[in-house]
Amino acid sequence: MNSASNPVQRKSLTDLRLRKHADYARAYMTARKRLSASMSWFLAPQPTDAAARPSAPRVGLTVGKVMGKAHERNRIKRRMREALRRHVDLMPAGVDLIFHPRRIVLTMEFAKLEAEIVRILEQAAAEVPRFAKPSAARQIARPAAS
DSSP states (O other), rough: TTTTTTTTOOOSSSSOOOOHHHHHHHHHHHHEEEESSSEEEEEEEEETTTTOOOOOOOEOOOOOGGOOHHHHHHHHHHHHHHHHHHTTGGSSSTTEEEEEEEEGGTSHHHHHHHHHHHHHHHHHHHTTTTHSSSOOHHHHSSSSOO
């Protein structure tokens, strides 16, 4: 089979990853925890200048030691990254999205995992307009760090 006749365009999450601890900490401080059937997730607006346009979305995966041995945690992350890579175009711009998968992700069918990721990404895209107008109640609910 000729690869030139059927080019496969491989998307990558490499440039879209959250890498620094400070970015994770800021996202946790400004986001609210949301739950789905097999994971919890956090959606936080990225810090931007007033004149700047929304930047590319960033995604983070956290899988703690409670999820199992290293090879199991790595398999969970590989499955999550692949599902996210396939739907990177659904990620809303200007936000940080952090996933905390549960152990069920290790054994569930990939199609179900992918469908759940798509649902979460669509829900996140629907919530992005709320970031434009921060409510006073939300600002009061977040105590200042000392």
